[in-house]
Structures are given as C-alpha cells and as structure tokens.
Amino acid sequence: MADDRSLGSSSVGRLVSAAGVYGIAALFLAVGALLQATGIIRGFLTIQNMLNIVDAAALVGIVAVGMAFVTYSGHFADMSVPTTMGFTGYVCIELLRYGFIPAVIVALAIGLLIGLMNGFVVGKLKANPIIWTLAVNYVTMGVIRLIWVNKQIYPDMRGSGQKAVELFDNIYRLRFFNLIGLPVVMLLVLVVAGQFVMTKTSFGVKLKLTGSSLRAAKFSGISVERVITTAFVLTALTATIAGLAVTSLSRVGAWYNGAGYDFKAVTAIVIGGMTLAGGRGSILGVLGGSLIIGLLNNVLTLLGVGTFSQDMIRGAIFIVVVGINAKSLRSLGRDDA
Amino acid sequence: MEEREIGLALEMKRVSKRFPGTIAVDDVSFEVYAGEVHALVGENGAGKSTLMKMLAGSFDDYTGQICINGKEVKLHSPTQAKKYGIGMIYQELSLARPISIIENLLAGRLPRKGPLLDKARARSQAKGLLAHVGLDLDPELPIEDISQHEAQLVEIAKVLGNGPCILVMDEPTSALSREEVERLFQIIVQLKNRGIAVVYISHHLPEIFRIADRVTVMRDGKKIATKPIGEVTREEIVQMMVGRSVKEFYKRDERKIGETRLKVSGLSRFGFFHDVSFEARRGETLGICGLSGAGRSELAKVLAGLDRADEGRIELDGAEVRSGTMADALSRGIAYLTEDRKHEGLALRLTVGENIMAPIVDRLSSGSVFSKAKGAPLAAELIGELDIYPPDPERTVGNLSGGNQQKVLLAKWLASKPKVLILDEPTRGVDIGAKMTIHSSIEKLAREGCTVLLISSDLPELVGLSDRVMIMRKGHFTREMGFGECSEESLLLAANGALGAEGGA
Numbered sequence: 001m002a003d004d005r006s007l008g009s010s011s012v013g014r015l016v017s018a019a020g021v022y023g024i025a026a027l028f029l030a031v032g033a034l035l036q037a038t039g040i041i042r043g044f045l046t047i048q049n050m051l052n053i054v055d056a057a058a059l060v061g062i063v064a065v066g067m068a069f070v071t072y073s074g075h076f077a078d079m080s081v082p083t084t085m086g087f088t089g090y091v092c093i094e095l096l097r098y099g100f101i102p103a104v105i106v107a108l109a110i111g112l113l114i115g116l117m118n119g120f121v122v123g124k125l126k127a128n129p130i131i132w133t134l135a136v137n138y139v140t141m142g143v144i145r146l147i148w149v150n151k152q153i154y155p156d157m158r159g160s161g162q163k164a165v166e167l168f169d170n171i172y173r174l175r176f177f178n179l180i181g182l183p184v185v186m187l188l189v190l191v192v193a194g195q196f197v198m199t200k201t202s203f204g205v206k207l208k209l210t211g212s213s214l215r216a217a218k219f220s221g222i223s224v225e226r227v228i229t230t231a232f233v234l235t236a237l238t239a240t241i242a243g244l245a246v247t248s249l250s251r252v253g254a255w256y257n258g259a260g261y262d263f264k265a266v267t268a269i270v271i272g273g274m275t276l277a278g279g280r281g282s283i284l285g286v287l288g289g290s291l292i293i294g295l296l297n298n299v300l301t302l303l304g305v306g307t308f309s310q311d312m313i314r315g316a317i318f319i320v321v322v323g324i325n326a327k328s329l330r331s332l333g334r335d336d337a
Numbered sequence: 338m339e340e341r342e343i344g345l346a347l348e349m350k351r352v353s354k355r356f357p358g359t360i361a362v363d364d365v366s367f368e369v370y371a372g373e374v375h376a377l378v379g380e381n382g383a384g385k386s387t388l389m390k391m392l393a394g395s396f397d398d399y400t401g402q403i404c405i406n407g408k409e410v411k412l413h414s415p416t417q418a419k420k421y422g423i424g425m426i427y428q429e430l431s432l433a434r435p436i437s438i439i440e441n442l443l444a445g446r447l448p449r450k451g452p453l454l455d456k457a458r459a460r461s462q463a464k465g466l467l468a469h470v471g472l473d474l475d476p477e478l479p480i481e482d483i484s485q486h487e488a489q490l491v492e493i494a495k496v497l498g499n500g501p502c503i504l505v506m507d508e509p510t511s512a513l514s515r516e517e518v519e520r521l522f523q524i525i526v527q528l529k530n531r532g533i534a535v536v537y538i539s540h541h542l543p544e545i546f547r548i549a550d551r552v553t554v555m556r557d558g559k560k561i562a563t564k565p566i567g568e569v570t571r572e573e574i575v576q577m578m579v580g581r582s583v584k585e586f587y588k589r590d591e592r593k594i595g596e597t598r599l600k601v602s603g604l605s606r607f608g609f610f611h612d613v614s615f616e617a618r619r620g621e622t623l624g625i626c627g628l629s630g631a632g633r634s635e636l637a638k639v640l641a642g643l644d645r646a647d648e649g650r651i652e653l654d655g656a657e658v659r660s661g662t663m664a665d666a667l668s669r670g671i672a673y674l675t676e677d678r679k680h681e682g683l684a685l686r687l688t689v690g691e692n693i694m695a696p697i698v699d700r701l702s703s704g705s706v707f708s709k710a711k712g713a714p715l716a717a718e719l720i721g722e723l724d725i726y727p728p729d730p731e732r733t734v735g736n737l738s739g740g741n742q743q744k745v746l747l748a749k750w751l752a753s754k755p756k757v758l759i760l761d762e763p764t765r766g767v768d769i770g771a772k773m774t775i776h777s778s779i780e781k782l783a784r785e786g787c788t789v790l791l792i793s794s795d796l797p798e799l800v801g802l803s804d805r806v807m808i809m810r811k812g813h814f815t816r817e818m819g820f821g822e823c824s825e826e827s828l829l830l831a832a833n834g835a836l837g838a839e840g841g842a
Contacts, residue, residue, distance in 0.1 A: 201702070201705045202701075202702035202705050205694075208687070209698075212686045216680070216681060216684040216692075216695070219643075219675050221696050222695070
C-alpha cells in the first residue's frame with residue numbers, strides 16, 4: 001500500500017495507522033453484526049443494507065477526498081461545500097432542458113469558479129480559510145434563495161428534457177451488475193487518482209511542503225498560492241460531483257441538499273488519520289474514514305437514534321479524534337503546528 | 338554549609354541523562370561559584386543544552402546529585418527550578434508576541450488593586466525592569482512591535498525579574514548587534530557583582546574570553562575540562578571541542594575569477610536600501626558587511642525575487658532579470674539561503690531528503706510525475722559532502738542538531754545548482770565543526786564557478802571567505818575592500834561609518 005510518508009522515517013508507523021482506520025471500520029461492522037445477533041437491531045447484515053452503507057459513504061467520501069487536499073495543505077477545511085453542492089445541483093436541474101451534458105458542464109464550471117475564488121482569497125490574499133469559506137457558504141445560500149425564491153425545483157420533463165432527466169437520474173441510480181452504484185465507482189476512481197496525485201506528482205510534493213511549512217515552501221521557490229488554489233479547486237470540483245449525485249438522488253434542487261457534508265467530510269478526514277495541521281495523512285486513510293462515517297450513520301439509524309443525536313455523536317467523535325491526534329503528535333515531539 | 342563558605346552556588350555531581358539509544362550527559366560534574374561567569378562550550382550535540390535543561394527542571398529521571406548553595410535539591414519540574422532561583426534565557430524567545438511588554442514581564446505577578454489590575458504600578462515596575470537591561474521602551478507596546486534584539490533584552494529583563502541566583506544564558510547574543518552585546522556584557526558584570534552565578538553558553542569564543550572567568554568544555558556528553566579563562570587559548574578550546582587540532586581555519590586556494598555574472602545598477606527599495614550598484618563575477622565570493630538594519634537582507638530578498646525593487650536593474654549574464662517571484666529567480670539560477678533557518682529555511686517536520694529536494698521538485702519530475710528516485714543519489718551525495726549526521730535522508734530534520742540542520746539548508750541550495758548563491762548568515766549559531774564544513778563547501782562552490790554573495794555578521798568569516806567585501810551602511814553601499822585590505826578591524830570600523838569614503842560606492 002502506498003502511503004503519504006513514503007519519504008518519511010516513520011512509514012511503517014504510518015502504514016499501521018492507515019491500516020488502523022480499516023481496523024476500526026471492521027470493528028464497527030462487528031458491532032453491527034453483534035447488535036443484530038442479540039436482536040437489538042434488524043436488517044444490518046443484508047446485502048441491501050451493505051449497499052446503503054457504501055452508497056452513503058460514497059457521497060461523503062467524494063467530498064472528503066477533495067477536501068483532504070485543503071486539509072493537507074494546512075488550511076483545515078472548506079466550509080463552502082454544502083452550498084456549493086446545493087447551488088450546482090440547482091443549476092444542473094435548471095439547465096437539464098438544454099441537455100444533460102451542457103447542464104453538467106455548467107455545474108462543474110460554477111464549482112471550478114467557486115474553488116478558484118476560494119483559492120485566490122485564501123492563497124493569495126491570505127484570508128483565514130475557515131472564516132472565508134464559511135462566509136462564501138452564507139453568501140451562496142443567499143444567492144440560491146434570491147434566484148429560486150426559496151423554492152425547491154424539479155426537472156422540466158417536457159420535450160427533449162425527458163432524455164436528459166433520465167440521464168441525470170442515473171447519476172445516483174446507475175448500478176453496475178445491479179450492485180455497485182455509480183457514486184461508489186466515482187469514489188474509487190477519485191481515491192486512486194487522489195492518492196496518486198498526493199504522493200507521486202510534483203504538485204503532491206509541493207502540497208506536502210506547503211502543508212508542512214508554508215514559509216519554508218515559499219522560500220524554496222514554490223508558488224504556494226498556486227498550490228493552495230489548486231487544493232481549493234479540487235475540493236470544489238469533488239463537492240460539485242457529490243452535489244450532482246445528491247441532487248440526482250432526491251430528484252429535486254434544494255438548498256439543503258449539501259447540508260452537513262462539510263462536517264461529515266472533515267470528520268472522515270481526521271478519522272482517516274489526516275492531521276488538521278497539514279502535511280500528514282493519506283487519501284487511503286480518508287477512504288477508511290468515510291466508510292466509518294457511513295457505518296456509524298447506518299448503525300445509529302438502525303438503533304433508532306435521531307438525526308440530531310447523530311450529529312452530536314459525530315461531533316463528539318471529531319473532538320476525541322482531534323484530541324488523540326494532537327496528544328500523540330506532542331508525545332512524539334512533532335507538534336510544531 | 339561548608340560549600341557555602343567557599344561560595345559554590347551550583348554543584349552538579351556526576352549527573353547523567355539518558356535518552357533512548359544515547360547518553361546525552363554522561364557522568365558530568367559541573368560547579369559554578371557565586372559571582373562567577375562560567376562559560377559552557379562544545380559543539381552542537383555535545384550535551385550542553387541537556388545539562389542545562391536538567392538544571393531547568395525539564396527531566397525527572399536524571400541521575401546524580403544537584404546542590405544549590407550547598408543544599409541538595411531535586412529539580413524535577415520547571416516550577417521547582419524556578420523556586421530554587423534558577424533563571425534560564427534561551428536562544429529562542431519565550432515571549433508571547435501579541436501581548437504587551439508589561440504582561441510578558443510581569444506574567445503571573447501583575448500587581449493588583451483589589452480585583453483590578455494596578456496599571457500605574459505595573460507600568461512603573463515594568464519600566465524598572467527594562468531599565469535594568471538599559472531599555473527605554475513604552476512597556477505597553479506588544480512584543481511583535483519591537484525589534485528582535487529588543488525582545489531578547491526584554492526576555493533577559495523578565496528572567497531577572499524573578500530574582501534568580503543562578504542564571505543560564507544560552508547564546509544570548511545571537512540576535513544582538515555589537516552595541517547591544519556590549520550592553521549585555523555590562524549587565525552581566527553587574528549581575529556578577531551582585532553575586533549571581535552566570536552560566537554562559539556561546540559558540541562565539543571571543544565573547545567568552547571577554548566575559549567569562551572559567552570555561553568548561555563538553556564533547557559527546559562528557560566533560561572534557563574546566564579551566565580558568567586565563568590559562569587557555571582559543572586554539573586549545575577549539576581543539577578540546579572538536580577533539581582534533583584545527584590547523585589553518587581559512588585555507589585559501591587559488592581562485593579563478595571569470596567574467597561578470599551578476600550586474601546590479603541603481604537598485605533601490607525605498608525605505609530599505611538606495612541606489613545600490615555592484616558587479617560580481619563567476620567564481621567570486623563577494624562579502625556584504627553591515628550592521629543589522631543596514632539593508633543587507635532586504636537587498637538579498639530583492640535579488641532572490643522575494644520582494645520587488647522600486648528602482649534599478651539586475652542583469653544576469655548580460656540579460657535583464659525581472660524576477661517577480663522566487664520561483665522565477667530560482668529557474669534563472671539565483672538562489673537565496675535565508676538567515677531564518679527554522680521558519681523560512683526548513684520544513685522541520687519533513688525529512689532531510691524532502692527538504693533537500695524542495696527547490697528542485699520540478700526538475701525531478703517528468704511531466705508532472707515526481708521521481709524521488711531521481712533525486713536520491715543527489716541527496717545522498719550532498720549528505721556525504723556536507724557530512725550531515727546522521728547520514729540518513731529519511732531522518733526528520735527537526736530532530737537533527739542545529740549545525741546539521743544548517744548543513745541541510747545549505748545542501749538544499751547546492752542541490753539547485755545555482756549560478757548565483759546568496760548566503761544570509763550561513764553559519765549563525767552553529768558549532769565549529771559544522772562551520773568548517775560549511776566554509777569548505779562554500780569555497781568549493783566558488784571554485785566550481787558559482788558566484789557567491791556572502792552576508793555575514795561574523796567578521797572572520799567575511800575576511801576569510803570573501804575576495805572583496807562591500808560595506809553597507811544605512812541602506813547604501815559605502816565602500817569596497819579587496820582581499821588584501823580587509824581585516825576584522827577595518828570592516829568593523831567601516832560598517833560603523835568610522836572609515837571615511839562615506840557615500841561613494
């Protein structure tokens with residue numbers, strides 16, 4: 001297995017911790033099975049339920065793989081993801097009447113623009129990434145409500161729109177061998193590509209330097225602004241892809257389509273072993289983190305735990321993981337963040 | 338109480354401290370009298386810092402005995418150490434940057450009037466502490482608004498405020514200008530007269546001969562000797578430190594100086610330097626001498642593309658360079674080694690190999706695929722050439738000693754194979770061994786035809802390495818000295834503006 005510290009002295013340790021994420025995922029699986037065996041929950045170990053888990057993990061995972069680049073660059077997270085997802089979903093549905101391909105291309109272009117803007121403001125103008133992207137999230141929300149006057153929108157099924165809508169529906173519903181959904185396939189493709197980009201390309205090496213020490217990277221002649229911008233663009237593009245998938249699932253353009261994906265993605269990222277300080281972690285770990293988020297949601301839902309309580313539990317897990325991470329770094333004497 | 342009569346303030350008896358895999362301090366006995374300035378010297382990694390950390394209460398598992406004023410004490414926490422009157426002044430400042438001098442100086446003992454802060458009294462107390470170190474600053478300024486050397490003096494004032502009986506100073510002069518060093522020495526003499534025991538750690542041997550009463554040399558975790566300062570020479574100390582004799586420090590080879598490589602005319606950055614013109618040739622080492630604040634680093638940053646010039650022209654091999662960015666300057670072959678190793682120079686969390694390859698990521702990539710394997714032989718070669726210890730490219734840089742970190746920083750720029758290498762304080766704060774390695778590497782680079790611009794406050798270094806030295810004073814080039822005419826004294830006088838020829842370059 002490739003890992004992000006292949007240049008580092010602790011590559012063995014890293015490998016163990018990346019494997020650890022999957023260990024935890026296996027543990028969740030075992031807990032679910034145990035709960036079913038003791039009759040506390042029902043329907044956990046069915047093929048349908050496993051597919052549900054993977055599908056949910058895929059949506060979180062797609063966002064997380066992109067956002068991991070921002071985290072790895074030392075800029076924590078992109079909080080504009082929820083409305084990027086919502087906005088691009090609206091745009092795509094609105095434009096389906098002009099055909100499927102143009103609608104998707106325009107949606108991706110808007111995602112790209114949001115990413116470029118975030119990257120420019122954070123990378124070049126040095127805005128605080130959390131505050132800036134949070135502000136963008138609110139502004140975009142306002143734009144959505146302004147344009148669509150607080151309404152959810154449905155695809156226009158008339159005339160040639162019919163075909164486009166069918167294609168759009170398939171983004172979420174297309175299943176290979178009647179099992180593996182298109183989002184899962186997209187996630188796997190993104191994971192492989194992301195892992196490659198992060199560890200094997202010159203951009204990945206520069207990203208690691210930037211995330212580890214922004215000033216040292218700058219004083220090594222690296223265009224850190226460009227690196228940071230690329231990271232935000234990748235996040236916005238994967239958020240757009242996830243936004244289209246979520247919109248395809250619900251068949252409706254709605255402002256709440258991306259709600260909660262910001263925090264779910266960050267949680268998946270830190271559970272996957274990527275530190276908020278930047279420069280450490282791997283995309284394979286993030287995949288594991290996303291699986292854990294999917295499993296957790298599923299088990300909690302089957303247990304009858306409500307959405308709000310689930311948010312609370314996810315929040316608590318996030319705090320614990322970040323705490324453990326910081327503590328273990330300090331004991332290694334590496335906490336120079 | 339017997340010891341008290343002979344005035345031993347500190348007595349460390351056969352102390353040792355192990356780290357996994359190494360013995361950092363090995364059976365060392367170390368004594369300091371009250372009212373004595375005791376210099377502690379040794380190369381980086383010799384165990385000086387660990388010995389002093391022991392005294393600061395950083396370890397709870399050292400072995401051996403520590404007595405303070407004749408009484409045996411256990412120093413297992415920084416609070417205990419402070420209670421027994423041990424004050425530490427570190428090379429790296431411990432001040433909180435965004436808050437005021439008052440709050441830094443009086444942290445934990447701010448005077449109160451009922452539940453409120455007694456601001457007037459805090460002000461006057463802070464003023465008093467600052468006056469001790471000869472500073473006349475508004476104590477309400479935040480630390481980040483004062484200069485680094487003022488901050489260093491504030492740090493000293495803060496530690497003195499705790500009323501220590503033993504004061505440890507670790508490289509206290511590395512950020513200070515010459516006048517400030519003099520001021521610090523006066524303060525040390527005052528402390529000495531008040532009966533305070535001062536442990537003075539420095540790589541700068543002339544300082545030790547100025548200020549110390551006795552000197553203890555450490556090497557590889559062991560104490561080599563303690564001697565009254567009058568009974569040793571500089572050469573003997575160096576020999577004890579490195580464990581071999583140091584022959585000629587600066588051996589000058591024949592140099593072949595070629596055609597003009599870098600031509601700078603009328604270069605200005607308003608507020609920092611003005612109308613600077615010079616030429617530097619292939620294979621030439623051009624020293625740039627000046628006091629801190631003379632505009633040396635600012636000039637270097639403009640040449641390296643990190644800042645823009647307001648006026649003037651830079652030519653490399655006859656073609657004008659308009660570098661907007663460092664990446665651009667680097668691609669043309671102008672490299673800049675920063676004076677701030679820890680923040681600007683190295684990514685401390687990454688490995689030696691990753692740091693060395695940082696400036697050449699693009700060159701090691703085909704298309705956009707990076708090949709670490711392509712850079713590995715170069716990294717290994719540089720690690721060997723600069724004698725970086727441990728010789729392992731996979732080691733995290735932050736865990737290396739200061740001298741070895743500095744070598745990694747140089748290796749990084751050697752890897753970029755520059756045409757012009759600008760060195761900003763390339764050996765500040767490193768031990769003699771590392772310094773010699775770095776110097777011979779600079780000489781080799783010049784022999785191979787690289788143009789070296791050497792900015793340094795270390796006058797012997799400037800004199801020893803440069804073919805010519807330009808004197809920079811208050812943002813202007815004031816004078817040039819050839820190899821024959823420059824000496825430590827003449828440079829110092831010129832940098833201070835005492836040697837005529839003001840204004841003309």
